Amino acid sequence: MIEFKQVSKTFRLGKREVHAVKDVSLKVEQGDIYGIIGFSGAGKSTLLRLVNLLERPSEGSIEIQGVDVTSLSAKELRKQRRNIGMIFQNFNLFNSRTVAGNIAYPLKLAGTPKQEINTRVEELLRFVGLADKAKDYPDQLSGGQKQRVGIARALATNPDILICDEATSALDPDTTADVLRLLKQVNREFGITILLITHEMEVIQSVCTKVAVMENGEVIESGGVFEVFTDPQHATTKRFIHSVQQDLPSPKVLAEWRESGGGSLYRLQFKGPVANEPVLSTVTAKHGITFNIVYGSVRELEERLFGNLIVSFLGNPEAVDTAIQEIATLTDIEEVQEIER
Amino acid sequence: MNVDWTSFWPRIVEATGQTITMVIATLIFGSILGIIMGLLLFVTRQNNILENKFLFNLLNIVINIIRPVPFIIFLVAISQLTRLVVGTTIGTAAAIFPMTIVASFTIARVVENNLVSIDPGVIEAAQAMGASPLRIIFTVLIPEALGPLVLGLTFVTVTLIDFSAVAGTVGGGGLGHIAMTYGYQRFDASVMIVTVLILIVLVQLAQWLGNTLSRKIMRR
Numbered sequence: 001m002i003e004f005k006q007v008s009k010t011f012r013l014g015k016r017e018v019h020a021v022k023d024v025s026l027k028v029e030q031g032d033i034y035g036i037i038g039f040s041g042a043g044k045s046t047l048l049r050l051v052n053l054l055e056r057p058s059e060g061s062i063e064i065q066g067v068d069v070t071s072l073s074a075k076e077l078r079k080q081r082r083n084i085g086m087i088f089q090n091f092n093l094f095n096s097r098t099v100a101g102n103i104a105y106p107l108k109l110a111g112t113p114k115q116e117i118n119t120r121v122e123e124l125l126r127f128v129g130l131a132d133k134a135k136d137y138p139d140q141l142s143g144g145q146k147q148r149v150g151i152a153r154a155l156a157t158n159p160d161i162l163i164c165d166e167a168t169s170a171l172d173p174d175t176t177a178d179v180l181r182l183l184k185q186v187n188r189e190f191g192i193t194i195l196l197i198t199h200e201m202e203v204i205q206s207v208c209t210k211v212a213v214m215e216n217g218e219v220i221e222s223g224g225v226f227e228v229f230t231d232p233q234h235a236t237t238k239r240f241i242h243s244v245q246q247d248l249p250s251p252k253v254l255a256e257w258r259e260s261g262g263g264s265l266y267r268l269q270f271k272g273p274v275a276n277e278p279v280l281s282t283v284t285a286k287h288g289i290t291f292n293i294v295y296g297s298v299r300e301l302e303e304r305l306f307g308n309l310i311v312s313f314l315g316n317p318e319a320v321d322t323a324i325q326e327i328a329t330l331t332d333i334e335e336v337q338e339i340e341r
Numbered sequence: 342m343n344v345d346w347t348s349f350w351p352r353i354v355e356a357t358g359q360t361i362t363m364v365i366a367t368l369i370f371g372s373i374l375g376i377i378m379g380l381l382l383f384v385t386r387q388n389n390i391l392e393n394k395f396l397f398n399l400l401n402i403v404i405n406i407i408r409p410v411p412f413i414i415f416l417v418a419i420s421q422l423t424r425l426v427v428g429t430t431i432g433t434a435a436a437i438f439p440m441t442i443v444a445s446f447t448i449a450r451v452v453e454n455n456l457v458s459i460d461p462g463v464i465e466a467a468q469a470m471g472a473s474p475l476r477i478i479f480t481v482l483i484p485e486a487l488g489p490l491v492l493g494l495t496f497v498t499v500t501l502i503d504f505s506a507v508a509g510t511v512g513g514g515g516l517g518h519i520a521m522t523y524g525y526q527r528f529d530a531s532v533m534i535v536t537v538l539i540l541i542v543l544v545q546l547a548q549w550l551g552n553t554l555s556r557k558i559m560r561r
């Protein structure tokens with residue numbers, strides 16, 4: 001659907017060369033909500049702008065539905081861009097046009113007849129819940145409303161792809177949730193493939209099906225959101241996950257636990273169906289030991305449960321050992337070593 | 342040696358008409374040239390939609406050469422060119438030519454400054470929607486900058502009223518000519534006062550018109 005093939009982008013700043021994107025290969029399938037996460041300066045914004053060629057790659061190619069966009073003529077590219085809606089962190093609405101005028105703009109570019117434009121604008125305004133704001137100007141709207149207009153404008157020409165440049169970063173948490181719900185709806189109702197970039201792991205966690213983590217212009221880890229969240233490989237990925245998922249108590253609490261002679265701590269992870277089963281209580285009861293949950297959480301990712309518990313076991317040490325071995329056959333368990341961060 | 346006002350009024354009215362003609366004609370021709378140059382200056386900037394180093398530098402240098410020259414010196418300096426184009430160096434039409442040249446370069450800078458203040462994100466959004474550079478100029482750049490642009494043009498208009506008086510002193514006609522001949526050369530203070538009052542009224546009128554128009558465009 002969207003395929004980056006060994007794409008690099010180098011900027012020249014005076015005599016210095018900045019490698020914003022380095023040899024990225026990535027495939028976004030039809031219907032995906034693909035999230036690219038990274039700290040600022042990781043190159044994700046540049047990568048996103050390569051999709052509609054607001055930036056041209058220095059090397060490599062970008063294919064959309066099998067067509068290499070870098071080979072298109074200026075005119076063909078303009079036509080292709082109508083198939084790729086884009087929304088922005090700062091909304092980038094035309095202040096000189098009304099809400100309806102903003103949404104009509106891409107349709108006018110496409111040469112749509114006036115009557116059709118009016119019908120489509122009304123339809124879109126209803127879809128984003130701003131039917132009563134058609135004649136308002138952008139400076140009369142709240143941030144969330146502006147982004148809704150941005151989304152309506154991006155959808156006007158019925159694109160197959162929607163790219164989102166930090167679309168929720170300027171919004172408060174409630175409005176962010178609203179806009180994310182709307183994006184999810186866009187994806188489900190119209191089957192539009194969404195590629196978004198963000199520095200907020202909450203965004204990935206709540207809407208994305210796939211994720212790629214970027215650092216220094218490179219994609220360091222990518223895959224399904226559930227897999228990456230439950231089994232992160234790279235330190236940066238772990239940091240991002242830790243930002244939304246309190247998977248370990250703070251170092252201070254951990255140190256206090258150890259000082260008070262609290263004994264060994266184990267981290268158990270339950271991925272998917274096993275999260276529904278009483279693994280801990282069944283096994284500990286069988287071996288005549290008890291357990292104490294020190295810390296933990298269970299959350300939903302891509303509509304699957306993911307549990308993360310820190311527990312200590314109390315009882316006969318031999319019984320504890322055999323119990324741990326048995327648990328290991330059912331789900332992931334590891335002893336909590338020194339603080340990982 | 343005071344003038345006889347009953348017979349002098351028609352001359353004042355005529356001169357006011359000449360001044361207004363000079364200013365409006367200059368504003369029209371100067372705006373056409375100035376807006377084109379200002380737009381070119383903006384779009385040919387580095388990293389802009391029609392980046393062109395050569396054209397940008399050329400325009401930039403030409404504007405910087407013309408703008409610092411005091412108007413009265415410029416007027417005299419290009420009098421040969423004025424004679425070539427207009428056929429004479431005396432009269433209202435002959436004043437409009439140098440005024441238009443100076444105005445267009447000033448307007449070019451005003452236009453450029455207003456365009457620079459447009460959020461680049463808005464231009465990027467239009468590009469992302471598949472708008473061609475020409476389309477962006479007419480449907481994004483001009484409408485987005487129109488409010489401040491009208492204020493800028495108002496400012497230029499007031500300057501032009503000033504220029505028209507300067508042109509009047511060297512044969513351009515209008516209120517400047519009257520004020521010089523009667524007020525300066527014949528020491529008639531009443532003529533001087535009347536022309537100054539008319540100039541003040543013209544400036545006020547232009548400013549009021551510009552403010553009202555820009556407020557309407559910017560909706561505040």
